[in-house]
Amino acid sequence: MSKSTFAVSMVALGLSCSSVAMAESKIPVVTSFSVLGDLVQQVGGDHVEITNLVKANGDAHVYNPAPMDAKAIASAQLVVMNGLEFEGWMPRLLESSNFKGTKLLAAEGIETIKGHSCTCGGHGHHEHHDHDHDHDHDHDHDHDHDQHAHHDHDHHDHDHEHHHAHGEFDPHSWHSIKNVKVYVKNIEQGLAKADPKNAADYQRNAANYIQQLDKLDLELHKKVAQIPVEQRKVITPHAAFAYMARDYNIDFHAPQGTSTESEASAGDVAKIIKQIREEGIKAVFVENIADNRLIEQISRETDAEVGGKLYSDALSEPTGPAPTYLKMMEYNIDTIVNALK
Structure with a gap:
């Protein structure tokens, strides 16, 4: 065998060994919905094999788990979910799949906002919450009875079975x-716990990604600053943007509450229409996961134009405008700013 043939053989052998090692080292991770799927991919890189449950453009509020979901969870080392009772179907799924791995609540330790039933202004009430509430168990729904008391549609009685x-x-x-x-730091720690030998990679990936987040945040604040504060008023189908409202001082209003399954009453819709007319609100938006007929009706009955589609509870498909978290945030802010200019 010539030296060059031997060298090529050794390189090929090295590549095949490294690819086998890489395949063997991938840890199976299940994420509850597409935003988390992307965040775990950013931090996990080549070390993770992700199964994401609620796909692109999917609505986690009304998701019905399939048998294959239970199978994926049963073989996962780490399950990453949002927490804050977003995935009301998850506790039963974890139980039925006899999950023995690590469960991670990505939102643990964030600065939360109290649940809003209908509208969410730029100065919405928020408070710090950094202790271990396992919000994925459907409990304590009486906390928000007062938030919903004025709604005609509160006929669900906060039943524990209503996910x-x-x-x-x-x-x-x-x-x-x-x-x-905070999500990224939590994911980094969760992956390092499940796969200690690659902890340094997770730490490096998380630090790099946080730099990208900081850079984007500065850019988005500059874009929003182009719009006078008094003009930053928008309507969306359901109340999904309170955190964006808080961070960027945008006034969001929604006929539906924080879940797409809650129904807007005729009174809620009339109130929104009156507000649009009185305050001269220019833009209403549809969502990628919502039933948008209500927004279209509101647009028809007022001078507010449909300013575009916002990605609320899910990323777009890979060929769409919001296939990653960074692109989703940029796309949503661009869409809002362009509609309000």
């Missing part, structure tokens, strides 16, 4: 980059 009944806090916390930096 859309969120708890005390608004679960849509990924619409704050500040919060997602």
